[in-house]
Amino acid sequence: MVSPKEREVLRAEVRARNNKLSAADREALLKPYLPDPADLTTSRHARGTRKPRKTPIRTFIKSQIHHLTYALTHIIFGIVVRLIQTYHAVVDRVLAIVYHHHRTPELIRKDVRGLKRLPQHLSVILTLRTEDDALAVLMDEVAELAAWCTCAGIGQLSVYEKTGVLKSCIPALHQIITTKLASYYGTPSQQPSLQLYAPHHPIHGTRSNSDNPSLTLLLLSSTDGRETIVDLTKTLAEMSQSGKLSPEDITPELVDAEITEITTHPLQDGDASSGDLLKPEPDLLLVFGPFLKLDGYPPWQIRLTEMYCTGDRSHGLTGYGEAVEYQGFMRGLWHYAGAQMRFGR
Amino acid sequence: MAGSMHLSRLRKWFLASPPIEFAITNLKELLVGALRQGPIPQHVAFVMDGNRRFARSHGIETVEGHNLGFEALARILEVCYKSGVKVVTIYAFSIENFKRSKFEVDALMDMAKVKLSQMAQHGDLLDRYGAKVRVLGRLDLLKPDVLAAVNKAVDLTSRNGDRVLNICFPYTSRDEITSAIRETVDDYSQPLKPANGSRTPFSESHITYNIRAQNLGSKPNDTHSDSGSTSADSSAPEDDSSALRPDHSHRVYESGSSFSSSTTLHLGQQDGHNQKGATQGNISGSEKPVFSSPETISRQTLSDHMLTKGTPPLDMLIRTSGVERLSDFMLWQCHENTEIVFLDVLWPEFDLWHFLPVMLGWQRRISKSRQNPEAEGNFAGDSPESSEEDLDAMVLRQGKVKGI
Numbered sequence: 036m037v038s039p040k041e042r043e044v045l046r047a048e049v050r051a052r053n054n055k056l057s058a059a060d061r062e063a064l065l066k067p068y069l070p071d072p073a074d075l076t077t078s079r080h081a082r083g084t085r086k087p088r089k090t091p092i093r094t095f096i097k098s099q100i101h102h103l104t105y106a107l108t109h110i111i112f113g114i115v116v117r118l119i120q121t122y123h124a125v126v127d128r129v130l131a132i133v134y135h136h137h138r139t140p141e142l143i144r145k146d147v148r149g150l151k152r153l154p155q156h157l158s159v160i161l162t163l164r165t166e167d168d169a170l171a172v173l174m175d176e177v178a179e180l181a182a183w184c185t186c187a188g189i190g191q192l193s194v195y196e197k198t199g200v201l202k203s204c205i206p207a208l209h210q211i212i213t214t215k216l217a218s219y220y221g222t223p224s225q226q227p228s229l230q231l232y233a234p235h236h237p238i239h240g241t242r243s244n245s246d247n248p249s250l251t252l253l254l255l256s257s258t259d260g261r262e263t264i265v266d267l268t269k270t271l272a273e274m275s276q277s278g279k280l281s282p283e284d285i286t287p288e289l290v291d292a293e294i295t296e297i298t299t300h301p302l303q304d305g306d307a308s309s310g311d312l313l314k315p316e317p318d319l320l321l322v323f324g325p326f327l328k329l330d331g332y333p334p335w336q337i338r339l340t341e342m343y344c345t346g347d348r349s350h351g352l353t354g355y356g357e358a359v360e361y362q363g364f365m366r367g368l369w370h371y372a373g374a375q376m377r378f379g380r
Numbered sequence: 381m382a383g384s385m386h387l388s389r390l391r392k393w394f395l396a397s398p399p400i401e402f403a404i405t406n407l408k409e410l411l412v413g414a415l416r417q418g419p420i421p422q423h424v425a426f427v428m429d430g431n432r433r434f435a436r437s438h439g440i441e442t443v444e445g446h447n448l449g450f451e452a453l454a455r456i457l458e459v460c461y462k463s464g465v466k467v468v469t470i471y472a473f474s475i476e477n478f479k480r481s482k483f484e485v486d487a488l489m490d491m492a493k494v495k496l497s498q499m500a501q502h503g504d505l506l507d508r509y510g511a512k513v514r515v516l517g518r519l520d521l522l523k524p525d526v527l528a529a530v531n532k533a534v535d536l537t538s539r540n541g542d543r544v545l546n547i548c549f550p551y552t553s554r555d556e557i558t559s560a561i562r563e564t565v566d567d568y569s570q571p572l573k574p575a576n577g578s579r580t581p582f583s584e585s586h587i588t589y590n591i592r593a594q595n596l597g598s599k600p601n602d603t604h605s606d607s608g609s610t611s612a613d614s615s616a617p618e619d620d621s622s623a624l625r626p627d628h629s630h631r632v633y634e635s636g637s638s639f640s641s642s643t644t645l646h647l648g649q650q651d652g653h654n655q656k657g658a659t660q661g662n663i664s665g666s667e668k669p670v671f672s673s674p675e676t677i678s679r680q681t682l683s684d685h686m687l688t689k690g691t692p693p694l695d696m697l698i699r700t701s702g703v704e705r706l707s708d709f710m711l712w713q714c715h716e717n718t719e720i721v722f723l724d725v726l727w728p729e730f731d732l733w734h735f736l737p738v739m740l741g742w743q744r745r746i747s748k749s750r751q752n753p754e755a756e757g758n759f760a761g762d763s764p765e766s767s768e769e770d771l772d773a774m775v776l777r778q779g780k781v782k783g784i
Contacts, residue, residue, distance in 0.1 A: 097413070104414035112740045260715060261679045268561045268682060272568040272674035282566040287558045326745070327720040334711040338554060341704050342720065 123346060130362040136183065138219050143186035146365060150372035156191040157184060158317035158340070160332060161359065162324060163198055170200055174208050176359040177201065177252075178215035183364055185227045185250045186219065191313050192252050193298075195332050199256030202233040209239045212252070234259050234297045251313050253298060257331035264335065267293055294335045316340060321367040323359050343367040408732055412462045415736075418743040419750075420464040421695030425710055427471045428453060430701030430726030437726075443487045448728035450495065459732050461511060461543050463739070467691045468511075469546035471709045475518060475555060492549070493526045496533040511543035516687035517551035544691060551687075553711035560685035560712075564677060567685075571669030686712055694718045696742060698735075700727045719745075 136143050147153060159180055163169050177194050184192045194201065201208060209231045220226045227247050230240040233254040267290065274280040295315040320342045322328070327344040329337070345363040394400060428449055435445025453470065460468050472492065478485060499513065515530045522530065530549070683689065694713040699706075702724035706714070714720060721738050723730070 100410070101413040102417050104410055105417035108411070108414055108740060109418075109744065112737070113744065116741070116744070261682070261712075264557065264561070265677055265679055265682060268564050269674040269677050271561065272565045272677060275565045275569040276671045276674070282562050282569065285558060285562040285565060287554045290558050290561060291554070326741075327722075328717065329715040329720070331716050334715040335554070335557065337706060337715070338708045338711060339705055342706075342722070343704065 127360075127362060130366075131360060134362050134365055136186070136361050138182075140186040140219055143183060144188070147187045147368060150368060152372050153187065153189060153368065154318035154371055155189070156193070156314040156317045156319075157189050158193045158195065158320045158332075159359075160195045160320065160322045160324070160330060162330075163196060163200060170204075173201065174204075174211050175215075177208065178212045179359060179361075180364065181212050181229070181250055181252055182215050182219045183361065185216065185248050187368065188248065190249060190251060192250060193255055193313075193317060194252065195255040195330075197257045197330055199254075199258060201254045202236060202256060205231055205233065205236060205239050205254070208254075234263075253313060255298070255333060259298065260331050260333040263294065263297060263333065264290075291335070294333075298333070298336065319343065319367065319371045321345070321364065323363060341371055343370050408459075411732065411736060412459055415463040415739055415743075419746045421739075421742060422465065422692035423467040423469065423694045423696075424460060424465050425469040425471070425694055425697045425714070426453075426456070427697070427699040427707065427709055428727045429699055429703055431728060433701060434726040434728045442484055443491070445728060446488060446491060450491070452728050452730050455731060456735060457511075457545065459735060466542060467544040467546065469516075469548065469688065469691075469694070469710065471548050471551065471707075473517075473549050473551070474708065475521065475550050475552045476708070478521070478550070489523065489526050493529045496529040499533045499536070510537060510540055511545045512540045513537045513545050513547065515547050515549045516556075517549040518555060519549070521550045546688065546691070548687075548709070552708040553706075554708055556687050557682075557712055559687075560682050563685045564681055568672060568674055568677065570671075572672055683712070688713055696721065696738070698723060698738065700725050700730050 134146060136146075161173060161176060163173055166172070173196065180194070181192060184190075209229065212229060212231070213226075216226050216229065217223065225247065228241050228249045229252065230238055230249070231252045231254070232238040232240075233256075236254075271280065271285060275282055299313045299315055316336050316338065317340050320332070320337060320340045322342065322344040324344060325346065327342060343366075345366065395404070431445040431449040432442050434448065435442045438445075457468060473488060477488075496513075499510075513533050515534055519527055519530065688694075688710075693716075694710060695717075696719050697706075697710060697714045698721045700723050702722060704722045706720075710718075719742060723734055723738070725734050
C-alpha cells in the first residue's frame with residue numbers, strides 16, 4: 036500500500052512538473068507496488084511442472100495468522116457491537132420513559148413543535164413477524180403509526196409490508212385504526228378523517244372535513260415494486276406491437292407519470308377536485324429493523340427519499356423487525372429535521 | 381486552537397515516522413488478509429459524496445477536492461479487490477450534475493478524461509493486474525473527446541480478469557430503468573423470424589385442420605359442434621399446455637388475424653365458411669408479423685436490460701458524507717437485499733478504518749444468517765415456499781382478527 040509520505044512526495048512532484056508525468060514516469064512510480072510479473076507468469080503457466088508453492092510453510096503460517104486475526108477481530112467486534120447495543124438499548128428505554136405519548140395528541144404535538152421541518156409524506160417499512168398473532172400486532176402497529184402521524188401533523192403515511200397481508204384486510208384495518216384514533220382523540224367529532232387505500236383497491240374511508248386533520252394512508256407491498264414496472268413494460272410492449280406507440284416515446288416522464296398514478300390517490304366517484312393527492316415520493320422512509328434494507332420497497336419512488344433506520348436495539352429477541360415504538364418514530368422525525376434528541380422535553 | 385494545530389501536526393509527524401508507517405501498512409495488509417477469511421460481498425457500490433464539502437472545509441479548490449477523492453477511490457479499490465470483492469460500482473457523475481457550474485463540470489470531465497487516458501496508456505499493466513473497466517450511463521451526453529477516452533479505456537480492459545469496476549458516468553437510475561423498459565419494448569416489437577415454428581411445437585392451422593377432419597369424419601352437424609369444440613380443447617392441453625399457452629397468447633396479440641379463437645369456437649358449423657376462414661388465417665398468419673408475447677416479460681427480463689447486467693446482485697451500498705438519500709443511484713439494484721450504509725465521513729477521508737466496521741458487520745450478519753436461517757436479517761435462506769405458507773396461514777388467521 037502507498038504510504039502517506041510517498042503520496043506527499045508524489046503529489047509534490049506532480050505539482051512541480053506542472054501535472055505532466057510521462058507514461059514511463061508513472062510506470063516507474065507504480066512498479067514497486069505491483070507484484071513481480073515473473074512470479075505471476077510462473078505460477079500461472081508453469082503450474083504443473085514446478086512445485087505449486089515455493090514457500091509452503093510461510094504461506095501456511097500466513098493463512099493461519101489471517102484466520103486468527105479474523106477470529107480475533109470478530110470477537111472484538113462482537114463485543115463492541117454488544118456494548119453499543121446495550122448502550123443504545125438503555126438510552127432507548129430512558130427515551131421511552133421520557134418521551135411517552137400517553138395517548139394525548141397535545142403531547143405529541145409538543146414533541147414536534149421545535150422541529151424545523153416535518154415530512155409531508157412519511158413512509159414506513161414494517162415486517163410481519165412469525166408469531167401466531169403477527170397480523171394483529173402488525174395492524175396495531177399501523178394503527179399506532181397512523182395516530183402518531185395525525186397528531187404530529189403528517190398528513191400522508193404509506194406503510195410497506197412485504198407480503199401484502201394488510202391489503203387483504205383493509206376494512207378490518209380501517210376499523211382498528213378508527214378505534215385507535217378514538218382512544219387518542221376521544222369524541223368522534225374531533226376525530227381526524229381517515230382515507231385508507233392500496234394500489235388497485237378502492238378507497239376506504241370518508242372524505243376530509245375542513246376543520247379536522249386528515250390522514251391518507253397507503254398500503255404497499257412487494258408487488259408494487261418491480262412487478263409494477265414489469266406490468267408497465269408489458270403494456271407498453273403490447274402497445275408497441277400493435278403500432279400504437281414507438282419505443283422512442285418512452286421517456287422517464289412517461290414512466291414517472293404512469294407509476295405515480297398507481298400509488299397516488301385514485302379519484303373517488305369521478306371527483307377531480309380534491310387537494311389531498313398523495314405526494315408520490317415519500318420525504319422520509321423509516322425502517323424499523325436492525326439495519327437498512329429496503330426488502331423490495333418500490334424502487335421508482337425513493338429517488339430522493341431520506342432514509343432512517345431505527346437500529347438494532349433488542350438483541351434479536353423479537354426476531355427480524357423491531358418493535359414499532361414511539362421514541363423510534365420520534366428519533367426518525369428528529370433526525371429528518373437535523374436535530375439531536377435531548378433528554379427531557 | 382493553536383494547541384490543537386500543534387497536536388495534529390505532532391500526530392501527523394508521528395504517523396509518518398518510518399516505524400509507525402511500516403506498522404500501519406502491515407496492519408492494513410493483515411486486516412485485509414483477515415477479511416478474506418470470511419464471507420465477502422460480491423458487489424459493492426459507492427456514492428462518493430463529500431469532495432466539495434471537504435475542499436470547502438479545508439480551504440482548497442473544489443477540483444483539488446475531487447482529486448483527493450480520486451485518491452481515496454484508488455485506496456478503497458485496492459482494499460476491495462484485495463479482500464475479494466468482484467464488482468465495484470461507483471457513482472462518478474449524475475445526469476443532474478450537468479446543472480452544476482460549467483467550470484466544475486469541465487474540470488470533472490477533464491479529470492475523467494485524464495485518468496481514463498492514463499489507464500489506457502498503461503494498457504499492458506492493466507491487462508496483467510487490473511480490473512475490467514465499464515462505464516455505465518448516457519454516453520451520448522458526453523463530449524466526443526471524453527467519449528473517445530472512455531471507449532479506449534473500456535476496450536483496453538475488456539479482456540481483463542473477473543474483477544469489474546463499473547463507473548456510472550452520466551447516470552441516473554430512473555434513466556437506466558426507463559432505458560431498460562424502452563429496450564425491452566424494442567426487443568418485443570421486433571417481429572420474430574418466420575422460422576419460429578421450431579419454437580412453438582404445434583402448428584395451429586394444423587390443429588384446426590385435424591379438428592375439422594375429425595368433425596367431417598363424424599357427423600357434420602350443428603348438434604356436434606359442442607363435441608367439436610371440446611375436442612379442440614382437449615386436443616390442445618393434452619399436449620404440453622405450457623408450450624401451448626404462449627402460442628395462444630401470441631396469436632391473440634397477432635390481433636389482425638383474430639381467426640384463431642373464432643374459428644375454433646364456431647368450428648364445424650359451416651364447412652365452406654370454415655375453410656375460407658382457415659385459408660384466410662393461413663395467409664394472414666404468414667404475412668402478419670409475429671411477436672413474442674409480452675406476457676413473457678419478467679423481472680429477470682428487465683434486470684437483463686439494466687446497465688449492470690451480468691454482475692452479481694448488489695450486496696452493499698455505501699454513501700459517505702452523511703447524506704441519507706440514494707439520489708437516483710442503483711434504485712433497481714438496491715431495493716431488495718442490499719444493505720445500505722450511510723457513513724458520516726467525507727469521501728476524501730474515507731479509508732479502510734471506516735470500511736472495516738461495515739464489512740465486519742456484514743460478515744457477522746451473513747455468518748449468523750447462515751448458521752440460523754430463521755434468525756434476523758436472513759439474506760440467503762429466504763425460501764419462497766415458507767413465505768407463501770406464512771401468507772396462507774396469515775390469511776386463515778385473518779378471520780380471527782376480523783372477528784375481534
